Amino acid sequence: MTEHEITSPVALTDSRGALNPAALGWTRIPLHDTSGIPGGRAWGRNKRWEYWCVMTPTHILALTVSCIDYLSLHSVWVLDRTTGEELDSTVLSPGGRSATLPGSLGDGPVRARTRTVNIDIEDSAEETTLRGTTPRVSFDVAAARPAGHESLGVVVPWRKGDGVPRFQYTVKDVARPARGSIMIDGTSIDIPEGSWAVLDHGRGRWPYRVWWNWAAGSGVVGDRTIGLQLGSKWTDGSGMTENAVVVDGRVTKIGEEFVWDYDADDWMAPWHIHGTGADLTFTPFHNKHSRTNALLVSTRTDQLFGVWTGWVAGDDGIRVDVGGIEGFAEDVLNRW
Numbered sequence: 001m002t003e004h005e006i007t008s009p010v011a012l013t014d015s016r017g018a019l020n021p022a023a024l025g026w027t028r029i030p031l032h033d034t035s036g037i038p039g040g041r042a043w044g045r046n047k048r049w050e051y052w053c054v055m056t057p058t059h060i061l062a063l064t065v066s067c068i069d070y071l072s073l074h075s076v077w078v079l080d081r082t083t084g085e086e087l088d089s090t091v092l093s094p095g096g097r098s099a100t101l102p103g104s105l106g107d108g109p110v111r112a113r114t115r116t117v118n119i120d121i122e123d124s125a126e127e128t129t130l131r132g133t134t135p136r137v138s139f140d141v142a143a144a145r146p147a148g149h150e151s152l153g154v155v156v157p158w159r160k161g162d163g164v165p166r167f168q169y170t171v172k173d174v175a176r177p178a179r180g181s182i183m184i185d186g187t188s189i190d191i192p193e194g195s196w197a198v199l200d201h202g203r204g205r206w207p208y209r210v211w212w213n214w215a216a217g218s219g220v221v222g223d224r225t226i227g228l229q230l231g232s233k234w235t236d237g238s239g240m241t242e243n244a245v246v247v248d249g250r251v252t253k254i255g256e257e258f259v260w261d262y263d264a265d266d267w268m269a270p271w272h273i274h275g276t277g278a279d280l281t282f283t284p285f286h287n288k289h290s291r292t293n294a295l296l297v298s299t300r301t302d303q304l305f306g307v308w309t310g311w312v313a314g315d316d317g318i319r320v321d322v323g324g325i326e327g328f329a330e331d332v333l334n335r336w
Contacts, residue, residue, distance in 0.1 A: 035103030089134035143197035168204030175227030219325030252314025
């Protein structure tokens, strides 16, 4: 597919709160003004979130601050890669009072404030700081933004269905070098060089039921820093993909919809993502399986962490070896 690259600031929504046609496309740096979300006549369909995942040689940290109009969900999850122990603190609260989410990416702090989960995310030109506490975990992480580093922004439209326009703006920012520390039960664990952070920033108006795949990877292959960003199902047929490869901070867009082969009866079996422009194998070492069932909200997530091998080619046709980088691939079904 030929996808339009946006190179100047644009509003995601128009004066009526509908999707602005000029916003359709993709970016290398965040250029979309998303302050129109929430708004309009779509209360209950607005979805806003910030998700970060930090992978270190010994631990994985994931944190979420989110609001879906009638409900907020905040979480901190840590995996000890040596023992397999998982620590998960998740809070659901009515409405949006516990969440602070800026109108657009980088326009202000992100905060979650509850009795058991507290999260603070602050952006600067050089880095994003991630800080938070739960009853057993605290963390202080800096995700560096190297000079010239690019991220993939994409606007995806859906068919109207019930007559209310549905669309999503996402920024997927991979291969952000991470440093700092995680404290578990009073023991501090350093985040060393070779650790990586990944961002999923979302603003949009969603249908009630959505099924998606998302995959990412970060690491060094040879003398190049490689970031891998892939998605499927939720973008199919929209005219847009969220596929890209990032080499030394430079985004190359991928306009092809890849085939995802994996076994939902055996999540830990290798995944194969392939097409004209990719032949990738993902070998998991851990499944973060979670379910939420809270009246209107029902979610099922299988997020597999593992190692990538193979190659992917951007729209420029140049093959990029991703062999040995770490990351995740997930299958998610949401009713929200």
